[in-house]
Amino acid sequence: MKHHTLAGILLACALCAGSILPAAAAQEKKDDPYKDVLGTWDVRTDDGAYTFVFKFFMDKGELAGLFTGQSGEVKMQNLKVDGTKVTFLVNVGAGGQGMDINFTVFVAGDALTGQLALQFGEANVSGKKKK
Numbered sequence: 001m002k003h004h005t006l007a008g009i010l011l012a013c014a015l016c017a018g019s020i021l022p023a024a025a026a027q028e029k030k031d032d033p034y035k036d037v038l039g040t041w042d043v044r045t046d047d048g049a050y051t052f053v054f055k056f057f058m059d060k061g062e063l064a065g066l067f068t069g070q071s072g073e074v075k076m077q078n079l080k081v082d083g084t085k086v087t088f089l090v091n092v093g094a095g096g097q098g099m100d101i102n103f104t105v106f107v108a109g110d111a112l113t114g115q116l117a118l119q120f121g122e123a124n125v126s127g128k129k130k131k
Helices: 002-035
Strands: 039-045 051-059 062-069 072-075 077-082 085-092 099-108 111-118 121-129
Touching (some): 062 077
Antiparallel strands (some): 039 051, 062 072
8 A cells, every 4th residue: 555655646746747847948948039149249340340249138037138339338129039130229329319220140159140230331240159
């Protein structure tokens, strides 16, 4: 009889673990779209004329970002991740009345490549994730 009781306890534990693990896996899966993006990135235009820092982080369960360039630090707007593609907008200049820069970058491991677009044209960018 004790054998059956022990087996019943083990079965109950296995069932409980089975109901907990999918919830944890679901939480992990929810964060998966951002895991490769999260962190701090050193980025530059391909001609080396401009350097930036992208910081991607979670804020109250949502992906957020900060852009640092020659004009200082500003929040990223319209930040979206679609697979390896990351898009966002920054407004650089005095009091948000400056120039809009649209970024489209693709993340591959600790590297990113892409393009920035502004009213004067476009430029290729590349970067590395800080360790």
